[in-house]
Amino acid sequence: MHNDISEILVSEKEIDHICTELGQTLTHDYKDKNPILIGLLKGCVPFMSDLSKKIELKVDMAYMSVSSYHGGISSSGDVKIKMDLDISVSGRHVIIVEDIVDTGNTIVTIVELLKHRGALSVEIATLLDKPEGRTKPYVPKYVGKTIPKLFVVGYGLDYNEYYRNLPYVGVLKPEVYTSEESK
Numbered sequence: 384m385h386n387d388i389s390e391i392l393v394s395e396k397e398i399d400h401i402c403t404e405l406g407q408t409l410t411h412d413y414k415d416k417n418p419i420l421i422g423l424l425k426g427c428v429p430f431m432s433d434l435s436k437k438i439e440l441k442v443d444m445a446y447m448s449v450s451s452y453h454g455g456i457s458s459s460g461d462v463k464i465k466m467d468l469d470i471s472v473s474g475r476h477v478i479i480v481e482d483i484v485d486t487g488n489t490i491v492t493i494v495e496l497l498k499h500r501g502a503l504s505v506e507i508a509t510l511l512d513k514p515e516g517r518t519k520p521y522v523p524k525y526v527g528k529t530i531p532k533l534f535v536v537g538y539g540l541d542y543n544e545y546y547r548n549l550p551y552v553g554v555l556k557p558e559v560y561t562s563e564e565s566k
């Protein structure tokens with residue numbers, strides 16, 4: 384698995400630091416509130432776990448399963464809700480927890496949906512932001528690290544469902560996906 388990675392872009396140590404910093408910021412910004420953390424499956428799982436432990440507030444945690452990549456290396460632009468929330472967001476402050484904002488398709492769709500359902504506020508905490516990938520304008524409020532337009536995997540991010548369990552974020556060697564896609 385590690386042999387398929389050309390470069391480590393965000394190390395375990397840096398991820399730990401990002402979670403601590405963002406956790407402190409969120410603790411401060413939401414100190415008088417009782418926010419819901421909404422993780423977008425599946426990519427959010429490691430970040431949701433590590434970030435939530437650094438937020439020193441009573442929060443509830445919920446999940447939606449959303450997909451726009453359908454296994455490939457670029458967004459299809461078609462955002463599918465595969466599993467919906469099991470709680471109401473009406474009257475609540477929501478923090479969406481994401482691994483990456485790329486085209487913006489996913490986040491723009493979900494923010495609109497949650498506001499339509501009556502959320503008082505909707506912000507996003509994303510580990511990675513790839514602004515050069517944007518096709519829809521969106522500026523995430525809480526960002527761990529801004530990265531260039533590279534195809535990255537690890538710490539929740541996948542290629543064809545693999546590499547999510549890498550403890551760091553790395554650049555996938557192009558030969559891995561070009562050889563797979565030519566099959």
Ligand code: PRP
Nearest residue numbers: 424425426450451452458485486487489
């Ligand atoms: C990834 C990622 C974000 C989204 C970002 O999810 O977790 O949700 O793409 O890309 P966008 O800004 O271009 O919409 P994906 O659809 O691959 O599902 P997954 O989380 O199950 O891997």
